[in-house]
Amino acid sequence: MQVQKLALIGFGNVGQALAKLLLKKRADIKVRYEVDFIVVAIRTGSHGRVVNPQGVDLEQALNLIETDESLDSLGEPGPEDMAAWIQATGADALFENSPVSYSDGQPALDHLRTALENDMHAITANKGPVVHGFHELKALAQSKGRKFRFESTVMDGAPVFGVTREALPAANIRAVSGVLNSTTNLILNRMESGQAFDEAVAYAQSIGIAETDPSGDIDGWDATIKLAALVTVVMGEALDIKAVARKGIREITKEDITTAKMQRKRWKLVCRAYQTDQGVEASVGPEMVGQDSPFYFVDGTTSIVQFESDVLGKLSVIEENPSPMTTAYGLLADWLNALGVARPY
Amino acid sequence: MQVQKLALIGFGNVGQALAKLLLKKRADIKVRYEVDFIVVAIRTGSHGRVVNPQGVDLEQALNLIETDESLDSLGEPGPEDMAAWIQATGADALFENSPVSYSDGQPALDHLRTALENDMHAITANKGPVVHGFHELKALAQSKGRKFRFESTVMDGAPVFGVTREALPAANIRAVSGVLNSTTNLILNRMESGQAFDEAVAYAQSIGIAETDPSGDIDGWDATIKLAALVTVVMGEALDIKAVARKGIREITKEDITTAKMQRKRWKLVCRAYQTDQGVEASVGPEMVGQDSPFYFVDGTTSIVQFESDVLGKLSVIEENPSPMTTAYGLLADWLNALGVARPY
Numbered sequence: 227m228q229v230q231k232l233a234l235i236g237f238g239n240v241g242q243a244l245a246k247l248l249l250k251k252r253a254d255i256k257v258r259y260e261v262d263f264i265v266v267a268i269r270t271g272s273h274g275r276v277v278n279p280q281g282v283d284l285e286q287a288l289n290l291i292e293t294d295e296s297l298d299s300l301g302e303p304g305p306e307d308m309a310a311w312i313q314a315t316g317a318d319a320l321f322e323n324s325p326v327s328y329s330d331g332q333p334a335l336d337h338l339r340t341a342l343e344n345d346m347h348a349i350t351a352n353k354g355p356v357v358h359g360f361h362e363l364k365a366l367a368q369s370k371g372r373k374f375r376f377e378s379t380v381m382d383g384a385p386v387f388g389v390t391r392e393a394l395p396a397a398n399i400r401a402v403s404g405v406l407n408s409t410t411n412l413i414l415n416r417m418e419s420g421q422a423f424d425e426a427v428a429y430a431q432s433i434g435i436a437e438t439d440p441s442g443d444i445d446g447w448d449a450t451i452k453l454a455a456l457v458t459v460v461m462g463e464a465l466d467i468k469a470v471a472r473k474g475i476r477e478i479t480k481e482d483i484t485t486a487k488m489q490r491k492r493w494k495l496v497c498r499a500y501q502t503d504q505g506v507e508a509s510v511g512p513e514m515v516g517q518d519s520p521f522y523f524v525d526g527t528t529s530i531v532q533f534e535s536d537v538l539g540k541l542s543v544i545e546e547n548p549s550p551m552t553t554a555y556g557l558l559a560d561w562l563n564a565l566g567v568a569r570p571y
Numbered sequence: 572m573q574v575q576k577l578a579l580i581g582f583g584n585v586g587q588a589l590a591k592l593l594l595k596k597r598a599d600i601k602v603r604y605e606v607d608f609i610v611v612a613i614r615t616g617s618h619g620r621v622v623n624p625q626g627v628d629l630e631q632a633l634n635l636i637e638t639d640e641s642l643d644s645l646g647e648p649g650p651e652d653m654a655a656w657i658q659a660t661g662a663d664a665l666f667e668n669s670p671v672s673y674s675d676g677q678p679a680l681d682h683l684r685t686a687l688e689n690d691m692h693a694i695t696a697n698k699g700p701v702v703h704g705f706h707e708l709k710a711l712a713q714s715k716g717r718k719f720r721f722e723s724t725v726m727d728g729a730p731v732f733g734v735t736r737e738a739l740p741a742a743n744i745r746a747v748s749g750v751l752n753s754t755t756n757l758i759l760n761r762m763e764s765g766q767a768f769d770e771a772v773a774y775a776q777s778i779g780i781a782e783t784d785p786s787g788d789i790d791g792w793d794a795t796i797k798l799a800a801l802v803t804v805v806m807g808e809a810l811d812i813k814a815v816a817r818k819g820i821r822e823i824t825k826e827d828i829t830t831a832k833m834q835r836k837r838w839k840l841v842c843r844a845y846q847t848d849q850g851v852e853a854s855v856g857p858e859m860v861g862q863d864s865p866f867y868f869v870d871g872t873t874s875i876v877q878f879e880s881d882v883l884g885k886l887s888v889i890e891e892n893p894s895p896m897t898t899a900y901g902l903l904a905d906w907l908n909a910l911g912v913a914r915p916y
Contacts, residue, residue, distance in 0.1 A: 247882075251741055258741065364916045374916070384886055385738030393733025395904050395913030396596055396603065459916075520889055523865050537592075537900040541729055544865055544887040555882040559740050568740030571709045571719070571804075 227260050230565070233267040233315040233346070235337055236323035240351050240378075241268075242291060243554035244321060245284045251558065259567040267304065267315035271324065273297055277304035277315055308333070312340045319347040319561055322355075328442075328451055328467075331358035342366045342374065347564040351378035351553055356455040361464060373564035378556030380406060380452045381529050384545035388559065390460045390533065397535040399460050401500035404531035405524045406452040408548075409436045409443035410475050410495040412526050417483050418492065423476070435527070445474035446495060446510045453497040453508055460533065461499065463506050473511035486514045494521050500534075520544070572605050575910070578612040578660040578691070580682055581668035585696050585723075586613075587636060588899035589666060590629045596903065604912040612649065612660035616669065618642055622649035622660055653678070657685045664692040664906055667700075673787075673796055673812075676703035687711045687719065692909040696723035696898055701800040706809060718909035723901030725751060725797045726874050729890035733904065735805045735878065742880040744805050746845035749876035750869045751797040753893075754781045754788035755820050755840040757871055762828050763837065768821070780872070790819035791840060791855045798842040798853055805878065806844065808851050818856035831859045839866050845879075865889070 232248075234241050248263065256262050264281035273291055276282055278301025287297055304314045312320060320341035326334045331354030338348040338355050342363060350356075355363065356376050363374040377387050390399065405411055409430055416426035427444065430436035442448050450470045457465040475495055486493050491514040499508035515521045520542050524530050532542040545552070562568045577593075579586050593608065601607050609626035618636055621627055623646025632642055649659045657665060665686035671679045676699030683693040683700050687708060695701075700708065701721050712719040722732050735744065750756055754775055761771035772789065775781035787793050795815045802810040820840055831838050836859040844853035860866045865887050869875050877887040890897070907913040 254743075255741055367916070383883055385734055388738025389730055389734050389888075391915060392737035392913075393730030393904070393908075395907035396600055397900075397904075398599075517868060518870070520865065520868055523862065523868050525863070537903075538728055538890070538897055539893065540889075540891040542887075542889040542891075543734075544885075544889070545883070546885040546887075548884065552883055555742075558882075559738070559742075562740040563738075568737075570736060571712070 227256065227262055230261060230263045230319060231266045231315075231317045232263050232319050232321065232561075233312070233317035234265065234321045234323070235269045236325075237268055237270040237273065237287070237291060237297075238323070239550045240323045240553050240557075241321070242288060243550040244323075244557050245288055247551060247554040247558055249284055255562070259562065259565075261562070261565060261567055266317055268297055269311060270297060275303050275311070276301040277311070278302065279316060308337065309340045312337060313344050317346050319349060319564065321557055322348065322350040322352060324352075326352040326354040328354050328447065331355040335359045338363055338374065339366065342370055342372055345370055345372060347373045347375065347561065349375045349557055349560045349564065351376070351557060353379040353451045353455050357451055357458060357467060360458045375560030375564050376455075377560050378553045379455050381531060381543070381545045382548040382552040383554070383556030383559065384543060384548075384552070385559070386456070386531050386543055387459060388563070389543060394535065394538070397537045399533050399535045401498070401534035402453070402456050402460060402531065403496065403498045404529065405494050405521050406497050406529055406531065407443055407446075407449040407495055408527035408529060409440065410449070411524060411529070413444070414475065414478070414493050414495070415526055417478065417480065418487070422480060423478065444476055446472045449495055449497050449510045453499055453510060456531070457499045457506055457508060461501065461506055465499070465506055465508055469508065471509040471511070475512050478512055489514065489516070491516045492522055494524065496521060572601065572607055575606060575608045575664060576611045576660075576662045577608050577664050577666065577906075578657070578662035579610065579666045579668070580614045581670075582613055582615040582618065582632070582636060582642075583668070584895045585668045585898050585902075586666070587633060588895040589668075589902050590633055592896060592899040592903055594629055600907070604907065604910075606907070606910060606912055611662055613642055614656060615642060620648050620656070621646040622656070623647065624661060653682065654685045657682060658689050662691050664694060664909065666902055667693065667695040667697060669697075671697040671699040673699050673792065676700040680704045683708055683719065684711065687715055687717055690715055690717060692718045692720065692906065694720045694902055694905045694909065696721070696902060698724040698796045698800050702796055702803060702812060705803045720905030720909050721800075722905050723898045724800050726876060726888070726890045727893035727897040728899070728901030728904065729888060729893075729897070730904070731801070731876050731888055732804060733908070734888060739880065739883070742882045744878050744880045746843070746879035747798070747801050747805060747876065748841065748843045749874065750839050750866050751842050751874055751876065752788055752791075752794040752840055753872035753874055754785065755794070756869060756874070758789070759820065759823070759838050759840070760871060762823065762825065763832070767825060768823065789821055791817045794840055794842050794855045798844055798855060801876070802844045802851055802853060806846065806851055810844070810851055810853055814853065816854040816856070820857050823857055834859065834861070836861045837867055839869065841866060
């Protein structure tokens with residue numbers, strides 16, 4: 227039985243869901259993979275930080291956050307400086323889920339680099355470091371004999387990177403497309419039910435799907451960054467997000483929705499990228515899709531990605547109705563895959 | 572650069588497509604994985620057999636089959652007895668694609684067992700040995716440090732086993748469903764276009780999708796065997812095909828098709844299996860599915876599988892318009908995965 231030391235940066239919805247999933251799956255993981263873990267450090271944005279080589283009590287940590295208290299009582303704080311703190315944790319794997327800037331992937335990119343430099347597996351649900359640092363972090367990980375993993379960055383925990391990394395050897399992926407942003411998909415659904423654009427946005431905000439400033443979703447930024455992450459990893463070309471022809475859904479009117487319905491079509495915010503002789507062409511924008519496309523079916527927060535390759539034609543993966551637990555599962559899967567323990571046959 | 576010795580049993584559509592794909596991908600595989608190969612033996616049903624430790628010329632072999640000639644001129648025949656012949660090939664991996672009996676998985680099951688006993692990876696597109704021998708062959712492979720692989724048995728080369736084996740660690744798959752038989756799906760499509768059942772069957776036969784005796788597809792046997800293979804492998808329980816509540820599509824009438832259309836639904840031959848306290852319950856039969864199901868959009872020879880797990884909700888994989896080359900790709904992927912060379916990061 228190997229005992230892995232884990233550190234967490236970021237303890238919001240995703241970090242807490244990961245903690246709960248780790249507790250829930252501990253016994254199963256011990257039996258299946260002969261792996262156990264202790265969480266040796268947690269660093270939060272507004273609830274303090276803790277380093278404890280004996281193991282932080284995860285249930286206590288979750289309870290403290292629940293009652294809006296600091297984690298400081300669970301061990302020593304460790305260094306203020308982030309790089310020194312990461313090193314001081316002595317962890318075998320770092321889960322990085324702190325707030326990130328999409329324009330440069332920071333500070334997550336620095337955290338992940340520091341983790342790898344200190345011989346830790348580096349695992350994140352943040353898209354920014356993939357878009358801005360995949361090739362660097364991949365090379366660093368390989369030089370260290372560690373792994374950089376990020377399954378939860380696109381379609382939550384659904385294995386969209388896993389399927390291309392592990393189950394499609396010798397395939398050349400020539401095109402990637404998908405419906406990857408659930409907020410816009412939900413808004414378009416509400417408009418199909420008769421709501422105006424602004425009403426639909428307000429609804430998505432009221433149930434916590436859209437943010438107070440919904441422009442990151444509505445103007446196609448989130449979809450663009452997800453597409454860039456996919457292209458960078460599965461097509462092997464770094465894609466500048468500014469090179470993506472990006473259009474959001476602000477200009478879709480009730481009349482557009484009616485037009486689509488009359489043609490038995492639906493509006494979807496579609497991501498597309500394909501290989502050309504001059505490199506990858508990529509776009510994000512609203513399209514009317516018909517029933518001959520699997521995109522037509524994608525409702526609410528469900529999402530789909532489609533890979534076109536030289537060996538398999540069109541292969542699609544659909545994830546229905548994800549939750550924070552789904553994102554946490556992607557992180558857990560990343561960790562077990564990084565350890566290389568999880569092959570049943 | 573490692574050079575792997577390959578042997579092929581069965582050189583029909585699938586075996587020939589594999590030979591063509593191996594030739595097409597040779598340069599790419601050498602560069603990416605530092606693996607090359609020689610085909611040291613081929614055994615056909617009606618075009619002779621050959622063992623050649625220096626390597627059988629694959630292009631010559633394909634040309635001979637094209638002109639309906641025997642392969643005997645390409646080397647020595649090797650032993651008549653199959654087990655002795657497999658051993659005599661001295662191969663590192665055996666691709667088994669000979670005609671198989673669904674009732675007991677023979678003779679493929681014996682061929683694969685012999686390959687593993689002789690320290691070869693054992694790879695097949697035949698479902699029978701998975702249904703009747705998965706747990707035995709898996710254990711034998713593990714004891715020998717080799718792999719038993721069968722990606723092409725369900726949904727051609729689409730990574731339905733790969734995704735569950737390699738990309739979903741620590742997941743408990745509680746239910747599997749899908750539209751897995753393309754012949755019946757095509758027949759139901761034609762009936763939606765106005766053809767009677769018999770006309771639709773004749774059409775499917777005329778384009779080479781349905782066999783002269785189409786009962787294996789129409790009565791749900793092919794779908795049942797695929798479902799049994801999935802359950803056996805991904806849910807870990809051997810499923811007796813006789814325990815599957817099986818119903819084919821013979822009784823679907825023009826009136827049934829009209830009824831479905833009026834409800835904006837479509838008939839599909841749906842496979843379902845789910846975990847209960849008493850074991851796995853499984854069924855194959857026609858269902859009317861609505862637009863709230865991704866099964867609705869599965870047209871023609873496209874197929875879909877859906878996994879329900881404790882960690883991801885519903886995850887679906889769709890493969891559109893497969894070809895013999897797709898099946899060959901599954902075999903190629905199995906081989907590269909067996910070698911463990913194919914992880915880009």
